[in-house]
Amino acid sequence: MIYLDHNATTPPAPAVVAAMLPVLSSLWANSSSQHGPGQEARRALGAARSAVARVLGCKPVEVVFTSGATEANHMAVRGLLAAAAPERRRVVFSRIEHAGHLRLARALAESGVQVDFIPVLADGTLDLPAAAALIGPDVALVSLMAANNETGALMPVAEAAALAQAAGARLHVDATQFIGKQPFVFSTCGADAVSLSAHKFNGPKGVGALLLRQGTPFTAQTLGSQERGRRGGTENLAGIVGLAAALELLGDVSVEAARLAALRDALENGLIHALPATHIWCRSVPRLPGTSYLRFGQLSVDVVLQRLERLGVAASSGAACSSGGSEPSHVLTAMGVPADEALAAVRLSLGRTTTAEDVASLLALLPPLLEPLLQEEMLIAP
Ligand code: PLP
Numbered sequence: 001m002i003y004l005d006h007n008a009t010t011p012p013a014p015a016v017v018a019a020m021l022p023v024l025s026s027l028w029a030n031s032s033s034q035h036g037p038g039q040e041a042r043r044a045l046g047a048a049r050s051a052v053a054r055v056l057g058c059k060p061v062e063v064v065f066t067s068g069a070t071e072a073n074h075m076a077v078r079g080l081l082a083a084a085a086p087e088r089r090r091v092v093f094s095r096i097e098h099a100g101h102l103r104l105a106r107a108l109a110e111s112g113v114q115v116d117f118i119p120v121l122a123d124g125t126l127d128l129p130a131a132a133a134l135i136g137p138d139v140a141l142v143s144l145m146a147a148n149n150e151t152g153a154l155m156p157v158a159e160a161a162a163l164a165q166a167a168g169a170r171l172h173v174d175a176t177q178f179i180g181k182q183p184f185v186f187s188t189c190g191a192d193a194v195s196l197s198a199h200k201f202n203g204p205k206g207v208g209a210l211l212l213r214q215g216t217p218f219t220a221q222t223l224g225s226q227e228r229g230r231r232g233g234t235e236n237l238a239g240i241v242g243l244a245a246a247l248e249l250l251g252d253v254s255v256e257a258a259r260l261a262a263l264r265d266a267l268e269n270g271l272i273h274a275l276p277a278t279h280i281w282c283r284s285v286p287r288l289p290g291t292s293y294l295r296f297g298q299l300s301v302d303v304v305l306q307r308l309e310r311l312g313v314a315a316s317s318g319a320a321c322s323s324g325g326s327e328p329s330h331v332l333t334a335m336g337v338p339a340d341e342a343l344a345a346v347r348l349s350l351g352r353t354t355t356a357e358d359v360a361s362l363l364a365l366l367p368p369l370l371e372p373l374l375q376e377e378m379l380i381a382p
Contacts, residue, residue, distance in 0.1 A: 002313045002358045006200075006351030007149050007177060007291060012242065013202040013352075019245035020204065023238040030234055032226065041237055048237075048244035052209060055247040056196075057185035064210045064227045065240050069176040070100045072195035072210035075221045075231065076172040077104060077143050080193060081113070082219035084140035088169065090114040092134050092142045094126060095334040098149060101174060102330065118144075120334050124153040124282040126160070135163045141170040141192075146178035150318050150331045150347060151282040152291025154182070161190025170216065176200055176208075180250055181257060181288050192216045198239065202352060203246030207239030260350050261289035267348065267359045268292055274367035277374050281332070281345075290350035293318065297374050298344045301326075305346065307369045313362060318345030 003011070023044065029037035031045045046060070053060040066072045081091060093105045095117045109115040118131045126144070135142055142164045147154050157173055164171040173191040178184060180201025186194055193216065197208035212218060212230065224232015250256075271278045277297035296304060301317040308315050318329035328342030350359075 002311070002362060003353065004313055004315045004348045004350060004358075004362075006354070007152075007288075007347065007349035008316055009199045009205065010202045010351050011353060012199075012204055013246060013249055015249055016203055016242045016245045020238045020242040023241045027237060031237060032234065044241060045235055045237055048240045051244040051248055055244075055250065056179070056211065057187045058211050059214055061228065062186065062211050062214055064212055064230045065235055065243075066195075066208050066210055066231060067206055067236070068199070068208040069098075069174065069195045069197035072197075072208050073098070073101050073143070073172075073174055074104055076193040076195060076210055076212075077101075077108070077141065078221050079218045079230075080141045080170045080172060080216070081108075082221075083217035084170070088138055088140035090116065090136075090139045092116045092118060092131075092139055092169075094118045094120065094144050094155070096120055096124075096148055096150075096331045097143065097145055098174060098176070099330070101143070101145075114138075120331075122336050123285050124148065124151045124287075124331070124335050125285050126155050128156060128159055128163075131160060132163055135167045135169060137167055139164075139167055139169040141172055143172040143174070146173050146175040147182070147288050148331060149177045150329055150345075151293045151335075152177075152288035152349075153282045154178075154286045154288070158190055165190070177288060180247075181253060181260075181290065183253055186211045186213075193218075198243035198246055201246050201250065204239050204242040207236050207243050209243070256352060257289040260354070263350055263354060263356060263359050264290055264292050266356075267350075267362065268294070270359070270363040271296075271367070274363065275370055275374060279341075281335070281337070290354070292348045292350075294346055294348070295341060295344035296346070296370050297377050298340055299370065299373055299377060301344055301346055303373065304344075304370065307366065308346075311362070311365050311369070313366075316347050316349075318342065318347055 029041045031041040049060045049063050052063050116134050119127045144160050170192040172193040174195045176197045179196045192213045194211040199205040220230050222232045280294045328339045332342035
């Protein structure tokens with residue numbers, strides 16, 4: 001199989017699995033227990049917390065372990081909003097946040113919170129003047145992703161931090177797609193809270209963290225004594241050890257970023273050369289090195305994914321599945337892309353296990369399968 005869906009999830013690194021197995025089999029005691037095995041589990045938890053802090057440039061007390069990014073995103077927004085001054089009741093999101101996060105935005109709006117959305121430009125970047133106009137003294141927090149999971153476009157976190165700071169608002173950053181792919185240091189990133197998820201950087205699924213700047217007013221959403229009262233519930237120690245191991249394996253992410261960008265560029269250039277009807281979104285803006293979001297003319301994404309499947313290639317569509325069928329991606333819609341083009345969107349996302357041979361095979365095998373379909377499409381087009 002050629003796996004080109006790394007933005008959905010990544011395979012756990014063998015060293016991550018090796019680090020987790022002894023925890024699952026032997027370190028199973030509750031880290032809140034006072035007995036010897038409990039203390040041993042607590043020491044492992046502390047060591048993992050210190051490792052996470054070391055790699056991500058924060059203090060160990062600023063790491064709150066969660067079940068992943070969705071939970072971290074929810075607790076950041078609800079927790080920062082609940083702790084904000086009473087005159088700050090507005091929350092600002094971008095229009096292109098992750099689907100789960102936009103559901104939270106809708107739920108907040110339905111419960112009476114004033115919610116505003118920063119638009120994006122046609123090139124997929126954030127409309128900063130619009131952001132500046134929306135972020136005022138009644139805003140409790142701004143919630144913005146660092147990199148978009150569909151297009152890979154990078155968001156202007158430093159500029160958003162300056163706007164939030166000037167307005168006295170908090171900034172939460174969903175760095176789920178960013179951490180592990182781009183250099184990241186919490187202490188200098190300008191955000192008050194940052195979400196991450198282990199399964200996006202070759203760690204296990206179902207574990208993540210919220211980095212919460214020390215001293216930031218925050219109201220816990222899940223009550224309990226764990227995580228210094230900020231997130232109740234017995235910690236997933238094996239997952240947390242796996243998360244820490246995955247972060248420690250990253251090394252200098254710029255080296256892998258350069259390798260992936262070269263592979264991604266070779267893939268895109270090869271596809272455009274063989275199939276000139278290929279259109280690639282966000283190619284001209286800073287984006288994640290391994291993400292390619294494209295369409296082949298207006299070939300339906302289902303047809304393209306079927307051909308890819310036949311070749312043993314796992315990729316994904318940009319469409320959201322609903323009970324009545326597929327809906328165009330909210331990200332492309334926010335960029336002003338017409339529905340028929342958005343419904344043709346295919347996302348190829350490369351990662352640590354992607355090789356030059358994978359790219360060469362795809363370039364050799366896919367164009368001959370799509371070429372006749374594109375010819376047909378041109379003949380029937382009005
Ligand atoms: N935020 C972004 C930008 C994502 O890409 C994802 C996963 O696709 C999530 C949040 C949700 O992460 P998790 O699966 O850890 O809940």
